[in-house]
Amino acid sequence: MPETIEKIPLKVNVNGKAYARNIEPRMLLVEFLREELDLTGTHVGCDTTYCGACTVLMNGAAVKSCTVFAVQADDAEILTVEGLEKDGQLHPIQKAFGDAYGLQCGYCTPGLLISTYQLLSHNKQPSAKEIGKAIAGNTCRCTGYQNIFKAIQLAAQNKTGA
Amino acid sequence: MAIKPGSEEKKWVGQALPRKEEDRLLRGRGRFADDIKLRDMAYLRFVRSPYAHARIISIDTSAAEALAGVVSALTGKEIVSQTQPFIEIGPDSKVRDYPFAVSKVRYQGEPVAAVVAESASIADDAAELVHVEYEALEPVVDAEQALEDKSILHEESGTNKIWNGVFEYGDVEKAFQDAASVVHIDRLHFHRFSSTPLENNVVIGEWNQKDDHIYYSCNNSFPSFAIQFLSAHLNVHIDRIRVQTSDIGGSFGIKITNYPQMAVVALASKKAGGRPVKWVETRSEHMTSSAHGNERTFRDTRVALDKNGVITAITSRHIDDCGAYPRYEPLGCVIWSQVFPGVYRFKNARIDFTQTVTNKCPVGPNRGYSRMQHLWFLERVIDICAHHLGIPADEMRMRNYIRPEEFPYTTPNGCVYDSGNYPGMLEVAKQLIGWDEWKKKQDEARKRGRLIGIGIGTTLDSGTNNFGQSQIVNPGAPFSGNSQGANCKLDIYGEVVVAVGSCPQGQGHETTAAQVVADVLNISPDLITVRTGFDTERNVHTGFSGTYASQFAVSGLSAVHGAAQKLKTEMKRLAALVLETKDDDIEFGVGAQGPELRAKTTGKSINYWGLANIVNVNSAVLPAEMYDITLNCRYIWRAPFKVPDKQRKYGNLTLTYASQLHIAVVEVDCETFIPVILDYVAVDDCGTVINPPIVEGQVYGATAHGIGAALLENCAYDAVGNMLTSTFSDYTPITAVNMPKIKYGHIQTPSPHSYSGAKGMGEGGAAPIHTISAALQDALFSNGIIIEDSFNNADSLFRALVGKEICQAEKLVKLERRAS
Numbered sequence: 001m002p003e004t005i006e007k008i009p010l011k012v013n014v015n016g017k018a019y020a021r022n023i024e025p026r027m028l029l030v031e032f033l034r035e036e037l038d039l040t041g042t043h044v045g046c047d048t049t050y051c052g053a054c055t056v057l058m059n060g061a062a063v064k065s066c067t068v069f070a071v072q073a074d075d076a077e078i079l080t081v082e083g084l085e086k087d088g089q090l091h092p093i094q095k096a097f098g099d100a101y102g103l104q105c106g107y108c109t110p111g112l113l114i115s116t117y118q119l120l121s122h123n124k125q126p127s128a129k130e131i132g133k134a135i136a137g138n139t140c141r142c143t144g145y146q147n148i149f150k151a152i153q154l155a156a157q158n159k160t161g162a
Numbered sequence: 163m164a165i166k167p168g169s170e171e172k173k174w175v176g177q178a179l180p181r182k183e184e185d186r187l188l189r190g191r192g193r194f195a196d197d198i199k200l201r202d203m204a205y206l207r208f209v210r211s212p213y214a215h216a217r218i219i220s221i222d223t224s225a226a227e228a229l230a231g232v233v234s235a236l237t238g239k240e241i242v243s244q245t246q247p248f249i250e251i252g253p254d255s256k257v258r259d260y261p262f263a264v265s266k267v268r269y270q271g272e273p274v275a276a277v278v279a280e281s282a283s284i285a286d287d288a289a290e291l292v293h294v295e296y297e298a299l300e301p302v303v304d305a306e307q308a309l310e311d312k313s314i315l316h317e318e319s320g321t322n323k324i325w326n327g328v329f330e331y332g333d334v335e336k337a338f339q340d341a342a343s344v345v346h347i348d349r350l351h352f353h354r355f356s357s358t359p360l361e362n363n364v365v366i367g368e369w370n371q372k373d374d375h376i377y378y379s380c381n382n383s384f385p386s387f388a389i390q391f392l393s394a395h396l397n398v399h400i401d402r403i404r405v406q407t408s409d410i411g412g413s414f415g416i417k418i419t420n421y422p423q424m425a426v427v428a429l430a431s432k433k434a435g436g437r438p439v440k441w442v443e444t445r446s447e448h449m450t451s452s453a454h455g456n457e458r459t460f461r462d463t464r465v466a467l468d469k470n471g472v473i474t475a476i477t478s479r480h481i482d483d484c485g486a487y488p489r490y491e492p493l494g495c496v497i498w499s500q501v502f503p504g505v506y507r508f509k510n511a512r513i514d515f516t517q518t519v520t521n522k523c524p525v526g527p528n529r530g531y532s533r534m535q536h537l538w539f540l541e542r543v544i545d546i547c548a549h550h551l552g553i554p555a556d557e558m559r560m561r562n563y564i565r566p567e568e569f570p571y572t573t574p575n576g577c578v579y580d581s582g583n584y585p586g587m588l589e590v591a592k593q594l595i596g597w598d599e600w601k602k603k604q605d606e607a608r609k610r611g612r613l614i615g616i617g618i619g620t621t622l623d624s625g626t627n628n629f630g631q632s633q634i635v636n637p638g639a640p641f642s643g644n645s646q647g648a649n650c651k652l653d654i655y656g657e658v659v660v661a662v663g664s665c666p667q668g669q670g671h672e673t674t675a676a677q678v679v680a681d682v683l684n685i686s687p688d689l690i691t692v693r694t695g696f697d698t699e700r701n702v703h704t705g706f707s708g709t710y711a712s713q714f715a716v717s718g719l720s721a722v723h724g725a726a727q728k729l730k731t732e733m734k735r736l737a738a739l740v741l742e743t744k745d746d747d748i749e750f751g752v753g754a755q756g757p758e759l760r761a762k763t764t765g766k767s768i769n770y771w772g773l774a775n776i777v778n779v780n781s782a783v784l785p786a787e788m789y790d791i792t793l794n795c796r797y798i799w800r801a802p803f804k805v806p807d808k809q810r811k812y813g814n815l816t817l818t819y820a821s822q823l824h825i826a827v828v829e830v831d832c833e834t835f836i837p838v839i840l841d842y843v844a845v846d847d848c849g850t851v852i853n854p855p856i857v858e859g860q861v862y863g864a865t866a867h868g869i870g871a872a873l874l875e876n877c878a879y880d881a882v883g884n885m886l887t888s889t890f891s892d893y894t895p896i897t898a899v900n901m902p903k904i905k906y907g908h909i910q911t912p913s914p915h916s917y918s919g920a921k922g923m924g925e926g927g928a929a930p931i932h933t934i935s936a937a938l939q940d941a942l943f944s945n946g947i948i949i950e951d952s953f954n955n956a957d958s959l960f961r962a963l964v965g966k967e968i969c970q971a972e973k974l975v976k977l978e979r980r981a982s
Contacts, residue, residue, distance in 0.1 A: 034196075041190020043194070043196075045445065046890040047444055049891075050891050094189070098185075103668075105361070106184075106187030106192050106409065106668065132899045136897050138898070141358060141412050141895065143866070144863045145901045147859060
């Protein structure tokens with residue numbers, strides 16, 4: 001019965017800010033981000049770890065937050081799409097996605113930005129094949145991926161060429 | 163952008179302007195329906211049928227209602243007592259469609275009840291406590307079996323048949339008598355799939371008890387259609403239903419038919435005393451019970467050809483499967499005829515078209531709706547005839563294409579193709595793919611036992627439809643023509659604000675509308691605000707407003723253009739008065755104080771703030787003869803259509819015809835039977851282009867949907883109506899690793915039917931499905947295979963090549979050569 005579910009304390013750092021909440025153990029990380037913290041940039045698309053609209057960075061690794069219990073993120077550092085910009089300025093990856101028309105409806109975009117962030121953090125000049133592999137878990141139904149490849153290549157150029 | 167604001171040349175249309183929508187979406191600040199949280203909001207969860215066909219014996223909601231945190235439960239019986247069945251578009255329909263199954267369920271996933279609770283997770287728990295007892299009935303999942311009427315879905319109808327009509331033009335019998343050869347094709351089948359927008363359906367509804375209005379925030383993509391259905395169903399004055407959308411995470415037509423869920427949410431809110439109620443669909447719900455594309459079977463096709471391989475006549479029997487309820491159907495029974503002859507010149511044809519219900523998810527207008535099935539059929543006919551007659555696929559098309567000099571071209575059923583150049587597109591595509599080199603490589607590979615095919619697909623994307631075609635399926639239907647509304651105003655402080663009746667889902671309407679207005683007013687698009695999403699209370703919608711059927715560049719932007727022109731005229735008159743000159747002495751530009759109007763003779767000017775000030779808050783200075791000026795201009799654009807001839811099924815059904823031509827090189831692996839795309843070209847023609855990267859993006863997106871549908875995505879059912887692909891892991895939407903790199907090309911044949919020369923585009927006509935079927939057949943024809951189905955994966959190719967169960971040319975196709 002719901003009223004008897006014991007809530008569990010959770011401490012987590014999201015986008016550089018510390019949060020403490022008591023939550024139901026069954027709460028998913030994506031629900032925690034969206035419902036408890038009102039960080040609605042992270043989306044739910046498939047509920048089953050296929051589409052990656054819910055991708056966030058957890059302790060430096062991209063995870064699908066629909067398949068992580070919030071309590072598993074205790075003491076973790078989380079980066080969501082809202083944490084990418086700095087002082088109002090778009091992150092180079094965000095800018096590249098805009099410049100290369102790498103989005104249409106924008107629903108998958110937050111997850112793709114995070115997957116790209118992770119890719120470029122360990123691979124400065126990824127090949128097309130490496131890009132494909134890095135975003136294989138991010139479904140986009142609008143762009144046919146063509147401009148997403150271009151956006152990621154552009155982001156890589158902008159970061160290393162600067 | 164390089165264009166200098168205020169320059170005399172009108173140039174914003176046609177530029178690769180960055181999208182206005184981008185900033186919020188990149189920052190994670192888009193506002194999608196599920197992001198909205200209202201005070202005192204309750205959450206709804208549906209209880210759905212595990213059976214495809216069953217009688218409901220009893221529904222017990224008591225345990226669910228007893229759960230702490232549960233607000234209420236709702237069943238079909240309760241809904242029936244408060245509502246009218248939904249409008250049926252078909253003639254004399256006896257189908258009674260409610261948002262819940264009432265006495266029986268007709269597809270797996272059909273809602274039978276709903277629970278409303280204080281939180282989404284309590285609603286989940288409660289839904290599991292609803293006990294439903296069923297008595298299983300015989301399910302029917304195959305369309306041709308359904309037409310035998312052995313097991314009937316809607317007993318009141320007495321039959322599963324929803325619609326039948328014969329479309330006959332020219333002199334079919336004579337064409338067959340005169341034919342040099344006749345090709346018989348026993349069966350072809352276009353499979354069931356869905357473009358599955360990444361954002362599921364979401365509805366927040368509040369039936370406010372104080373003002374008796376219903377307020378929706380949702381992601382329905384054709385709201386003016388939805389409110390017509392909801393008003394009649396809920397017995398609520400249509401002006402009391404407000405629908406707002408904001409950012410929408412894709413629709414592709416699928417979100418047109420979420421009005422039944424919108425009805426349930428409103429009724430649940432009413433029962434909860436007017437609290438806002440939110441429903442967020444899960445992906446499995448979306449896969450089993452949202453909407454799928456139409457499945458179609460083509461039987462007994464006969465094709466008459468002359469001695470040169472030119473098709474002179476086609477006869478065929480088409481059976482469309484609309485799932486358990488017609489909903490938007492039987493409109494699909496006529497919409498295919500917008501492209502009756504495809505891109506080909508044959509004049510004589512008889513298509514006997516039937517639609518049936520089956521125990522599967524109801525269909526909805528999925529990207530390429532109803533035309534793509536028919537265009538695929540025609541492309542199969544072309545390739546099957548070409549292979550059997552030994553004519554190369556490109557040559558076969560060249561002999562049969564409508565010629566560039568024949569535009570505007572009137573089809574046998576009275577449609578007017580505005581412009582096009584199919585041979586020109588073929589030439590561009592062949593160059594891009596390196597046709598001759600691939601032909602050589604293909605021959606060499608074949609010698610080494612590799613199975614490589616090269617396929618062409620030519621398709622049409624008919625846009626801005628004439629709703630008068632509804633009268634061909636139902637002579638009593640009260641619809642014809644097409645229209646769209648827009649408003650363009652100078653707000654109190656002189657800001658330019660535009661509202662359109664469209665309902666975008668990523669197509670860049672804010673950007674392209676701003677480009678059009680920028681050209682009219684000669685200012686930068688940055689100075690123009692285009693409102694996001696749709697809202698009935700903006701009062702810019704007509705009964706056709708929404709975003710569907712490849713039309714925004716024509717209907718939406720024509721409305722925007724009209725509204726901007728009206729505003730421009732008013733601004734000119736007012737400026738002439740203030741600057742003491744004549745209207746034609748006024749020019750538009752940008753000065754030291756922002757956008758302004760100048761008198762060419764005196765150099766005196768007034769800026770937008772000055773004009774807006776006079777009309778809005780300083781009106782005592784306005785002379786009475788200028789009282790008609792509001793600087794708030796609404797314009798309704800209407801497509802110049804006539805009501806079609808219902809008896810002959812004849813008339814112009816669509817305003818513009820964008821076209822696409824694709825070429826694919828596909829290899830079937832001889833060991834795994836996995837089809838792999840080796841090279842791919844897409845050539846597009848949508849007339850004058852408003853924003854090239856937006857058009858290119860639509861082509862890529864439609865191409866991915868088509869490739870996904872051709873090779874990966876199939877709404878599969880077993881024999882008793884269990885849906886086998888109810889998660890993404892089973893349905894496998896195309897990903898970055900199985901999407902090939904697309905070589906993109908385009909030509910422009912401006913439309914004489916739109917003010918700008920643009921044609922509606924975006925659906926893409928399912929070109930990849932035609933193209934990949936063609937390439938696979940080219941790879942396998944020498945093995946005795948013709949491609950019978952629009953869906954082909956390793957499993958089906960194995961069954962064709964090794965099992966010899968399907969796709970056997972000798973069983974499916976007969977060639978009859980006549981002595982000349």
